[in-house]
Every structure is written in C-alpha cells, then in structure tokens.
Amino acid sequence: MKQSVKRAGLGLVLGSVLGSVSIANAATIDLRLMETTDIHMHLMDYDYYSDKQSDAVGLSRVATLIKQARSEAANSVLVDNGDLLQGTPLGDYVAKGRVLRFGEIHPAYKAMNLLNYEVGNVGNHEFNYGLDFLMKSLAGANFPYVSANVYADDGDNNPENDQPYFQPYLIKDKVVTDTQGKKHTLKIGYIGFVPPQIMTWDKDNLTGKVIAKDILETAHKYIPEMKSKGADIIVAIPHSGMYNNHYEKGEENATYHLAKVDGIDAIMFGHSHRVFPGDKALDSFEGVNSEKGTVFGVPATMPGFWGSHLGIIDLKVESTDEGGWQVVDGTGAVRAIARREGRQTVALVQADKKINDAVQAEHQGTLSYMRRKVGESTADINSFFALVQDDPSIQIVNNAQIWYTQNIVRGTSYESLPILSAAAPFKAGGRGGPEYFTDVPKGDIALKNVSDLYIYPNDLKVVKLSGAQVVEWLERAAGQFNQIDPSVNVTQALVNNAFPTYNFDVIDGIDYKIDVAQPARYDSEGVIVNPDAHRITDVRFDGYKLDPNQIFLVATNNYRASGGGKFPALDGSTTVIDAPDKNRDVIANYLLTQKTINPAADQNWRFADFGNAKVSFTTSPKAKDLAADNMIYVGEDSNGFAVFELK
Incomplete structure (x- = not known):
C-alpha cells in the first residue's frame, strides 16, 4: 500500500516537472x-x-x-x-x-x-x-x-x-x-x-x-x-x-x-x-x-x-x-x-x-468632373432642419423624381395614376458629425452639389401602392422620432439618434402630420409593435382626406423598393417601373432642364400639436442664424452640434 502511494506521488511529481518543462x-x-x-x-x-x-x-x-x-x-x-x-x-x-x-x-x-x-x-x-x-x-x-x-x-x-x-x-x-x-x-x-x-x-x-x-x-x-x-x-x-x-x-x-x-x-x-x-x-x-x-x-x-x-x-x-x-x-x-x-x-x-x-x-479628374455647372438656385439649400420640418434638400429630390416619372409614364397604362415621390435626408449629422449636412449656397449648382443632395448611386424605381400602404410607409419612417410626453416639463429629445436618417422618408404629393405623442408603430426591424398607434394623421391628397383605396405611383430608389429598411409593402413585388436612370442623374437632368430653381420646401408635412412639451434637437452650428420663429437656440453640445428647442 505504501509503495503504491509512493509511486503515485512520484508520478504526480514527474507530471508536474514535465508540465513545467513543456510550458517552459x-x-x-x-x-x-x-x-x-x-x-x-x-x-x-x-x-x-x-x-x-x-x-x-x-x-x-x-x-x-x-x-x-x-x-x-x-x-x-x-x-x-x-x-x-x-x-x-x-x-x-x-x-x-x-x-x-x-x-x-x-x-x-x-x-x-x-x-x-x-x-x-x-x-x-x-x-x-x-x-x-x-x-x-x-x-x-x-x-x-x-x-x-x-x-x-x-x-x-x-x-x-x-x-x-x-x-x-x-x-x-x-x-x-x-x-x-x-x-x-x-x-x-x-x-x-x-x-x-x-x-x-x-x-x-x-x-x-x-x-x-x-x-x-x-x-x-x-x-x-x-x-x-x-x-x-x-x-x-x-x-x-x-x-x-x-x-x-x-x-x-x-x-x-x-x-x-x-x-x-x-x-x-x-x-x-x-x-x-x-x-x-x-x-x-x-x-x-x-x-x-x-x-x-x-x-x-x-x-x-x-x-x-x-x-x-x-x-x-x-x-x-x-x-x-x-x-x-x-x-x-x-x-x-x-x-x-x-x-x-x-x-x-x-x-x-x-x-x-x-x-x-483620378482625384484631379474627379474635381473637374464635379465642378461642372448643371443649374442655378435662387436660395440656399441645406439639410440643417431636415428632421424637424419640410426641407429644401429633400424637396428638390422629390420634385426631380416626380418630374422624371411624369415623363416616363406618358403613353403607358400608368399615365392616369397620381404620382408621389419619396426621399430621405442622407446628410443630417449623426455619426458623420456636425459638418455632415447638405449645404449648397444660392447661385450656380455644380455636379458636386447634386452628389451632396443624393450621395448614393441608387437607381430610380416606381412602386404602385394604395393610399393605405402609403400611410404605412410613412408610419415606418416616423420611427425617426422619440415618443414625446406632453405632460412632462423637462426637455425631451425629439430625434431618435439610433434611427438611420436615410430611412426617414418624406413623401411629397400628399399632406400629412406626424403625431410624436404616439408611440412608434414599427420597431427597428419593420415589425408592428404598437398596433393601435398611428403617428401619421390628417393625410390629404388634393386637399381632400386620403382615400385608403386610391392607387398611387411612388417614385423611390432600388434600395427602398426592393426591401431596404424593411418597410411594409416594399419587397420588390410592388415595383412597376425599373427606370434606366440613377436618382442622381435624374436630379442633374432636372436641374439642367429647369436651369433656375426655387428650392423652397412646400411644407407638406408638419408635427401635430404636442402640447406644452419642450423638445430639443441637434443640428449644424451653421443653422444658428437660419432658425425659424418656432426654434430657440440653446447652445452647443460636447460634440460640436448646435442644440435647439422647438416652441
């Protein structure tokens, strides 16, 4: 018995020594x-x-x-x-x-x-x-x-x-x-x-x-x-x-x-x-x-x-x-x-x-390519307030897409359908920082400015949707905003910074309000999580309450039309026109055709009343002198963004 214990002990010692040698x-x-x-x-x-x-x-x-x-x-x-x-x-x-x-x-x-x-x-x-x-x-x-x-x-x-x-x-x-x-x-x-x-x-x-x-x-x-x-x-x-x-x-x-x-x-x-x-x-x-x-x-x-x-x-x-x-x-x-x-x-x-x-x-070639004039604007174009009011940088894109779609449906079975257009603010701060905004001064518009208005090489697509489906599209886009409690006195952040601004589609051709006192109807994956919530209210077409059964053509891009962002009714199956042109080329051709444009937004969307709640948003410091009457400049945050409150 003792001998066995001794051998076992020796084995443990040898194993320990060998392990140490191996590690060494x-x-x-x-x-x-x-x-x-x-x-x-x-x-x-x-x-x-x-x-x-x-x-x-x-x-x-x-x-x-x-x-x-x-x-x-x-x-x-x-x-x-x-x-x-x-x-x-x-x-x-x-x-x-x-x-x-x-x-x-x-x-x-x-x-x-x-x-x-x-x-x-x-x-x-x-x-x-x-x-x-x-x-x-x-x-x-x-x-x-x-x-x-x-x-x-x-x-x-x-x-x-x-x-x-x-x-x-x-x-x-x-x-x-x-x-x-x-x-x-x-x-x-x-x-x-x-x-x-x-x-x-x-x-x-x-x-x-x-x-x-x-x-x-x-x-x-x-x-x-x-x-x-x-x-x-x-x-x-x-x-x-x-x-x-x-x-x-x-x-x-x-x-x-x-x-x-x-x-x-x-x-x-x-x-x-x-x-x-x-x-x-x-x-x-x-x-x-x-x-x-x-x-x-x-x-x-x-x-x-x-x-x-x-x-x-x-x-x-x-x-x-x-x-x-x-x-x-x-x-x-x-x-x-x-x-x-x-x-x-x-x-x-x-x-x-x-x-x-x-x-x-290639850099010098790009500069020459981008500095070519394509049109002229009678006013500044910027996206400083694109997340809080109708915006000229989005308005120009939507105007161009409607103009283009009107031309390509002539003589087709779609000619009689009303045309809407959807576009989003691609440059609206966020992770890009306080300089990441569209900012085109009035005067000559060059090709580089068109790329500033529309930064992706998307292809234009046209989808056919009912009025009810258009409203659901807007409900998904309204996830851009946090829910605001009108009964709270403290300042509340209006914009959900986790929501990509390229998913905040504004649809022109109809008028509507966004009720941010309601919770978001859709989550980040495009799933309905608040079925009783309806942020999109008072929707009108040609001055009348929108008929949910009315059929529309909506100009957009290939990313959105084929499912990008997980929007309802947008999975490729509702696409009726695969345009041969890119959205950016459509904008450039629109400007060349118009020669001079007035970029003013038509104010087709606004927020519904959220009572006496104080809400804040951030934007470029350049916006300080351009704020509307319903905006109060508060100061700058630690990241260099200008902070405003909406009255």
Whole structure:
C-alpha cells in the first residue's frame, strides 16, 4: 500500500516537472492584426462635397497609423473589410465618369497596393456598379479577396452543388518571429462574409448571376474545413455589424452571433459604421468586454468608416505539445486619425503623401468632373432642419423624381395614376458629425452639389401602392422620432439618434402630420409593435382626406423598393417601373432642364400639436442664424452640434 502511494506521488511529481518543462519550452508569438473597413473611396484626406481638404477622413491618414502600428510589432498582417469602391464622387467618376477600362488599376488599389495588405473581403457596396465592374476592379489588387457566402447562381435549385463565386477562404503561410527570436511558420486562415441582403439591395445587378447564403450557416460549413486543412489561426472578416437581437436566418448584422462559432480566433468586422471597442451601445451587450475588446472572449475590432480609425487586434499565440499553435490571449482596439474638440476636428496624424500622390490623376479628374455647372438656385439649400420640418434638400429630390416619372409614364397604362415621390435626408449629422449636412449656397449648382443632395448611386424605381400602404410607409419612417410626453416639463429629445436618417422618408404629393405623442408603430426591424398607434394623421391628397383605396405611383430608389429598411409593402413585388436612370442623374437632368430653381420646401408635412412639451434637437452650428420663429437656440453640445428647442 505504501509503495503504491509512493509511486503515485512520484508520478504526480514527474507530471508536474514535465508540465513545467513543456510550458517552459513553449514558443510564444505576438501577432498583430490590423484592419481597415468602410473606406467608401475616401482614399485622400479630401471632402469632395465641400471641395476642400479634410482632417477627418482618408485612407492616406490611416496609412500613417498602419505604418506606426506595424513598426511596433514583430509580426503583423493587414486586412480590408470592404465597402471600398463606392461612396464618394471619386468612386462614381471611376465607375461612371471616365470609366475604368480592362487592364487599368482602380485608384483604390493604386493606394492600397502600397500598404502591403494580406487579404481583402468584399462588402455589400462593392456590388453597386455591377459584377463586371467589380471583377475588373479586383483584378488590380495585388492581394487576394475572400467572400464565403456568395455563390454562383446555377439555376438548378439544388444547394448541394452550389459553387462559391469568390474564393471563400484562404490559408496563408506567415513567417513569424517568436519572443525568443526564433522563426516559425503560422498558417493563418482568413474567411469573409457579406450581408445576404445584397440580393435585395442590388437585385438588378445580381439576380440570375449569384445567390447569397446565411452567414452563420456558411461559417459552420467552412470553419471546420479550414481547421482540417491546417489553419493554426482563423480570422473572420465579416462585413456585418453587431447587434444582440435574436438571430434569424439571413441576418444582416451577424457578428455578435458569429463570435460564438467554435474555431474563430479573431473577428475584424464592419458595415454598420460603428467603432468597437468604444461604442457605448455595443459595450452594454452581454458577453462584450469593451476594456479588452472581446466578444464572448474572441478579440474583435470595428474601425469606424471613411478611414476614421485603424482596427488592431493583438494575439498571443503559443505552441502546443502536438506541434500546433493556439491563441491563448488577445485584445481588440482602435486608433483614430482625428478627434473632436467642440466644433473643431483635431488631426492626430498627417496624411501619407505617397498614398495621396498615387491617386492624384483620378482625384484631379474627379474635381473637374464635379465642378461642372448643371443649374442655378435662387436660395440656399441645406439639410440643417431636415428632421424637424419640410426641407429644401429633400424637396428638390422629390420634385426631380416626380418630374422624371411624369415623363416616363406618358403613353403607358400608368399615365392616369397620381404620382408621389419619396426621399430621405442622407446628410443630417449623426455619426458623420456636425459638418455632415447638405449645404449648397444660392447661385450656380455644380455636379458636386447634386452628389451632396443624393450621395448614393441608387437607381430610380416606381412602386404602385394604395393610399393605405402609403400611410404605412410613412408610419415606418416616423420611427425617426422619440415618443414625446406632453405632460412632462423637462426637455425631451425629439430625434431618435439610433434611427438611420436615410430611412426617414418624406413623401411629397400628399399632406400629412406626424403625431410624436404616439408611440412608434414599427420597431427597428419593420415589425408592428404598437398596433393601435398611428403617428401619421390628417393625410390629404388634393386637399381632400386620403382615400385608403386610391392607387398611387411612388417614385423611390432600388434600395427602398426592393426591401431596404424593411418597410411594409416594399419587397420588390410592388415595383412597376425599373427606370434606366440613377436618382442622381435624374436630379442633374432636372436641374439642367429647369436651369433656375426655387428650392423652397412646400411644407407638406408638419408635427401635430404636442402640447406644452419642450423638445430639443441637434443640428449644424451653421443653422444658428437660419432658425425659424418656432426654434430657440440653446447652445452647443460636447460634440460640436448646435442644440435647439422647438416652441
């Protein structure tokens, strides 16, 4: 008995000693992962809409951060997470102005090829100009691209034999140096994802050519395969935001749930234009450690948009007894190119001159392209008050869309139907900051101003709806506002800042009021949550109470008509006219035809009376001297926005 105990004790001692030796001999590698995302063609530190240099945007500014971060690490890799090729007039100029030719290098890659990217992921906006343009552009990158959940549409309705349209993942050998100075080879796997909603948002470009599948299902399919093929580390690059809502198949923002997928060692995400770690709304989610930058223990980063930040993940990787490697710790972080100090943007880094020089020819071409005159305005056009009253920047868009639709329905079966138009304020502050507003002074209107009025390369669509469906459209849009309690004396914020302003559609051709004392009828997912609530009241057409059975044509864009924003009755099935022109071109042609315009809004919508409640809203500091009689200037908030109260 004693002998057995002695042997057992010896075994424990030997096991302890051997374990200590094993740990002592384990190699440790510090690996830095860096990410850019949602650059949206902000390659230079330049604002094309205000036509001036900017300290707040630009890959050329991020390039300085990349070089700094790379110099601090013995081992590093750099990835891009898409939404690269669209977003500024420079992107439109390359795609639609001078037109990229086969064999030419897209200016995005003239810049990025200087920064030694390891891999790129395809974002949803990459599809905006069509697959031919996308593939022509990607050919200029000197680094590979991945996208796992986009497949070629073979038309046979058999998912078992579907073939990936892009390379779904890559496993690349990376020679690294451990903390003792010894060389090793890590097999790093990269897998990319894009929102399946591309099939809705770019229906005309993609139908019959590709299909998009669920992000989580795709991850569960490929992650084990990557492991079986020898990936030591797997880096997920989802072009997908992070929300803690219940997961549904086809989820657009899947990152929160993707972090639970076994085998993923790091997540470098994007799409929703947020910053992680750092966004307080994300910090509050269960399983999120904002101090460490992890989601369910997985190091993660999302570096904003337009080149505002660089994302950084630092991993500690150790060798295993089996001869492999494992991540034993990691942190996520972001670094900014600038910070806000009241109204001022304070630059934290200078631009990398080589990046700016690389795209100088296309930049100059864009400036010439955008400065061409297309019309003249008799008054200033701005979006300072677009969320609180009918607005001239939206009015011009709606006027142009009605004008265009009237022309294209002549001689058709739709000619006798009344025409309405829907448009939203794309630039209304928010995360873009207190300068992110449309602001066109009276006088000549150039093409750059048209792009300022309508920043997306959408295609015009016309839907056919009943009066009742039009009202429900407006009910969904009225989620822009918080519920106001008329009985409360304290000041209440009018605008729901979590609601994207591009979903606040104003519909011209009818008159209506918005009763913000009522709760929102729809939630953020377009689901009716307050069935007895009706914010849209006193709706009139031609001066008479709206007939819910009256049939209308409504001009809008492809994003909204095919389901973007999850509006009722807008899923593609109600589209009756697929116009051959882009909304922005429609506005430009309207201005060319009119020559001189009066941009005054027709005040077709207003708020219903909310009693004696005090409500506040924020806008550009430039609005201080332009406020209406029912507005009181309060001051500036800590972010540099002007604060007003409505009387």
